[in-house]
Amino acid sequence: QVQLQESGPGLVKPSETLSLTCTVSGYSISSGYYWGWIRQSPGKGLEWIGSIYHSGNTYHNPSLKSRVSISVDTSRNQFSLNLNSVTAADTAVYYCARGRGSTTNWYSDYCGQGTLVTVSS
Amino acid sequence: DIQMTQSPSSLSASVGDRVTITCRASQTIGMYLNWYQQKPGKAPNLLIYAASNLESGVPSRFSGSGSGTDFTLTISSLLPEDFATYYCQQSYNLPPTFGQGTKLEIK
Numbered sequence: 182q183v184q185l186q187e188s189g190p191g192l193v194k195p196s197e198t199l200s201l202t203c204t205v206s207g208y209s210i211s212s213g214y215y216w217g218w219i220r221q222s223p224g225k226g227l228e229w230i231g232s233i234y235h236s237g238n239t240y241h242n243p244s245l246k247s248r249v250s251i252s253v254d255t256s257r258n259q260f261s262l263n264l265n266s267v268t269a270a271d272t273a274v275y276y277c278a279r280g281r282g283s284t285t286n287w288y289s290d291y292c293g294q295g296t297l298v299t300v301s302s
Numbered sequence: 303d304i305q306m307t308q309s310p311s312s313l314s315a316s317v318g319d320r321v322t323i324t325c326r327a328s329q330t331i332g333m334y335l336n337w338y339q340q341k342p343g344k345a346p347n348l349l350i351y352a353a354s355n356l357e358s359g360v361p362s363r364f365s366g367s368g369s370g371t372d373f374t375l376t377i378s379s380l381l382p383e384d385f386a387t388y389y390c391q392q393s394y395n396l397p398p399t400f401g402q403g404t405k406l407e408i409k
Contacts, residue, residue, distance in 0.1 A: 227400040242397040276345050286393045288336040292345035
C-alpha cells in the first residue's frame with residue numbers, strides 16, 4: 182500500500198522559507214510517477230503547487246512565480262518543497278501526492294494526510 | 303489557467319437519493335477531467351479519472367460522464383458515507399486546476 186507522510190514546521194514567519202518533506206513508503210519514487218504538492222486554504226480552495234519526476238524534472242504553478250523549489254531524494258524515498266518569501270496568504274494545509282498520468286495530465290491517486298502550515302510572526 | 307466551475311456549491315439530499323454534480327471548464331479539455339471526494343480533516347480521494355473511469359476500489363454507485371467543457375458526477379443511490387465535499391479537477395494542461403467544490407449535506 183502506497184503511503185505518503187508530510188513533515189515540517191507548522192509555523193513559519195513572514196518573509197521566511199516554508200520547507201516540507203514527504204516520505205513515501207510502499208513504492209519507490211525512482212520507479213516513476215510525478216510526485217507533487219497541493220495546498221488548500223479557505224480563501225483559495227485547492228491549488229496545485231508543482232510536481233517532480235523521479236529524474237528530477239520539475240513543474241510548478243506560475244502563480245507562485247519563482248518562489249517554489251521542489252527536489253527529490255531517491256535514496257531516502259523522499260521529495261521536498263521549499264516556498265520562500267512566505268506571507269499570510271501561504272497559510273494552508275499542504276498535501277504531498279503521487280501524480281498519475283503524464284507531465285501535463287497530472288492527477289493524484291495517493292495523498293498524504295496533510296499538514297497545516299501557518300504563516301505568522 | 304483553465305477555470306473550473308462547479309454547480310451547485312452545496313446540495314442537500316437524503317440517503318437513497320440520486321444526485322448529480324456538474325463541472326464546467328472555461329475551455330475545452332477533452333476528457334481530462336477528474337473527480338475527488340473529500341471528508342473533513344482528510345485529503346482528497348480520487349473517485350473518477352479521465353471523465354468516466356472509476357478508480358480502483360471506488361463503489362460502482364459513482365459514475366462520471368462528459369467531454370469538452372461539460373461534465374457530471376452522479377451518485378446513483380446515496381449512502382451515509384457519501385456526505386462529503388466533491389471537487390472536479392482538469393488535467394488537460396498545467397497548472398492543474400480545481401473547481402470550488404460541492405458540499406453534499408444530509409437533508
